[in-house]
Amino acid sequence: MDINTFLHIVIGFIGLVCLAIPFSNDIKKINIKHIIYGILFQLVLAFLLLEIPFITAAFNYLADGVSVLQTATSEGTKFVFGYLGIVDPNNGLIFAFVILPFIIVMSSITAILWHWGILPLIVKGFSSICQRLFNIGGPIGLGGAANVFVGQVEAPLLIRPYLNKLTNKELLILMTAGMATVAGSIMVALVTLLEGQFDESTRLIQHFLTASILSVPAAIIYSNIMIPSNDVTDFDSDKAPKIYESTMDAITRGTSDGLNIAMNVGAILIAFIALVYIVDAFLGFIPNPFGDQQLSLQILLGYLFAPIAWLMGIPWQEAIVAGELLGVKTALNEFVAYISLANLEDGLLSERSKLITLYGLCGFANFSSIGILVSGISAMAPERKNDLIKVSFKALIGGTLASCMSGLVIACFI
Numbered sequence: 418m419d420i421n422t423f424l425h426i427v428i429g430f431i432g433l434v435c436l437a438i439p440f441s442n443d444i445k446k447i448n449i450k451h452i453i454y455g456i457l458f459q460l461v462l463a464f465l466l467l468e469i470p471f472i473t474a475a476f477n478y479l480a481d482g483v484s485v486l487q488t489a490t491s492e493g494t495k496f497v498f499g500y501l502g503i504v505d506p507n508n509g510l511i512f513a514f515v516i517l518p519f520i521i522v523m524s525s526i527t528a529i530l531w532h533w534g535i536l537p538l539i540v541k542g543f544s545s546i547c548q549r550l551f552n553i554g555g556p557i558g559l560g561g562a563a564n565v566f567v568g569q570v571e572a573p574l575l576i577r578p579y580l581n582k583l584t585n586k587e588l589l590i591l592m593t594a595g596m597a598t599v600a601g602s603i604m605v606a607l608v609t610l611l612e613g614q615f616d617e618s619t620r621l622i623q624h625f626l627t628a629s630i631l632s633v634p635a636a637i638i639y640s641n642i643m644i645p646s647n648d649v650t651d652f653d654s655d656k657a658p659k660i661y662e663s664t665m666d667a668i669t670r671g672t673s674d675g676l677n678i679a680m681n682v683g684a685i686l687i688a689f690i691a692l693v694y695i696v697d698a699f700l701g702f703i704p705n706p707f708g709d710q711q712l713s714l715q716i717l718l719g720y721l722f723a724p725i726a727w728l729m730g731i732p733w734q735e736a737i738v739a740g741e742l743l744g745v746k747t748a749l750n751e752f753v754a755y756i757s758l759a760n761l762e763d764g765l766l767s768e769r770s771k772l773i774t775l776y777g778l779c780g781f782a783n784f785s786s787i788g789i790l791v792s793g794i795s796a797m798a799p800e801r802k803n804d805l806i807k808v809s810f811k812a813l814i815g816g817t818l819a820s821c822m823s824g825l826v827i828a829c830f831i
Contacts (some may be wrong), residue, residue: 418829419781425730429825430456431687432728433446433818437642440811455638456549458630459826466627467830476623482623483605486522489504490605494518509577512686517679519606525668527566527601531660532667536566543630552635553650557587561594561636564660565629568602569595569680569781574660586644588801589739589808589815592641592790596782597632597823599625599751602675607755611775614759624772624827628779631823638822639815644808656692682752685785689749715757729777729821730828731770738765739774747817750783769831776824782816 419427434452438444466472494514501514530536543565544558553561556579573580573591583591599607608621615621661667692701696714706710707720719741726739740762744756755778758771766774781789787809795802 422730426825426829427486427829429728429730430822431768432644433725433822433825434638436725436728436820437639437815440814441597447642448645450639450758451551451600451641454588455634455641456822457827458546458550458634459823460829462631463627463826466630467827473620475619475622476626479626480620480622482607485525487519490522491515492520492594493522505579508581516606516610517683518708519609520602520679520682521672521675524602524678525604525671526673528661528667528674529664531567534666544634547634550634551633551641552649553590553637554587554651557583557590558668560591561633561769564594564598564600565626565633568599568600568674569598569786569790571674573794573797574614577677582650582800584634584650584802585804585808586640586646586647586648586649587650587731587809588794589644592642592794592805592808593636593815593819594633595790596786596812597819598629598781599779599781600658600678604629604677608751608763610755612758614761615771617749619768619772621775624775625779627827628686628776628820631776631826632819635822636779636815640811641812643815652667661724665797685750686752686756689753693745693749693753706795714748715741715745725821726774726777729773729775729824730768733771735766739770741778742774743777743817743821746778746780747783747813750785751781754778769828772831773824773828776827777821779823780816780820782820783811784813786816787813 438447441447465682466476485714498514525537540559540562543554544562547553547562548558549554556576559574560572563575567575569592572595576591594696604622604625607625611621638735661670693714696717697711700712700717703712705716707716708715721738722740722743723733723736723742726736726743729739742754742758745757757779758774790812791802791805791809794805
């Protein structure tokens with residue numbers, strides 16, 4: 418790493434932290450020690466996940482597992498939908514019949530692994546480290562860490578009995594972690610979507626998992642900045658919550674949940690892409706002050722988010738392109754942004770910048786997620802609805818910046 422890159426990264430960390438300070442309830446109470454611990458923890462995690470041979474070897478096996486999963490899902494899809502589920506290199510893929518089925522299959526597998534106790538073991542280990550480093554309680558440690566594998570509404574379900582007891586800062590951590598990560602059920606679909614855009618040697622599943630893992634401590638950092646507090650809610654017992662009654666119950670409920678997610682993703686994509694087209698049509702009548710290209714939502718978002726993309730470690734000449742993708746993800750959702758990344762013309766972003774951008778996009782932080790989280794959690798704890806609304810915008814800001822910080826962390830290693 419040369420001196421210019423090093424200085425760029427140092428400025429990036431300072432800048433991304435400073436962006437959250439105006440949203441703090443009490444600047445004087447911000448614990449600098451927790452911020453430094455959090456950044457160092459992310460750097461150590463990234464080193465372990467990307468550089469330690471036996472861990473990278475494990476990700477190689479996981480990548481092989483993803484290939485098997487892709488083939489298995491394809492067989493199931495072809496059985497139900499026939500030729501619609503076949504990917505023709507000459508015609509591209511049909512999103513609804515190729516990408517969305519991965520969400521259904523992965524949701525079922527995630528439910529099985531949770532019921533068998535494999536995922537709870539990993540989550541509790543990661544949670545215990547976060548509790549010690551950041552002075553957070555067991556319920557919020559579990560709920561935050563679980564977002565690496567389950568969805569932003571499913572994670573709070575694991576600590577449902579404690580939702581009424583959580584402080585506003587703990588609610589913020591829960592929501593921010595949900596917005597800063599993507600569910601395990603979505604990851605394989607995103608890997609399949611992006612395979613053509615990245616070099617074959619890039620283990621995308623490794624990077625998606627690493628991005629979500631890194632974003633949890635980043636989410637805690639930003640929550641501690643926005644609502645500094647030492648109040649802690651702890652478990653009445655350390656027994657892992659039971660969600661499913663049997664393996665068959667996990668399969669059926671996981672499949673049903675996956676179907677709901679897939680249908681929602683498909684419906685939201687149709688609506689949002691149509692809305693973007695309508696907005697772009699109106700913007701086309703306005704002269705473009707940035708160049709000869711017709712003015713569009715992507716261009717406006719690109720210039721708005723370009724400084725944040727630069728703080729992530731992306732060179733300024735590529736920051737506007739990366740900023741467009743970050744803006745689309747925040748204004749619309751991560752799927753629309755990843756589709757744009759998948760369709761990006763060669764040469765607009767270097768391999769390094771594309772990988773950093775992948776990390777920056779890896780999260781549910783968008784305006785529609787505010788509604789999903791507030792309605793989902795308030796259904797479990799109705800009396801906390803006003804508190805959830807109060808911290809929801811902070812969660813959006815924190816979730817966005819947490820994913821960006823994960824991108825900056827990865828910039829240190831590539």
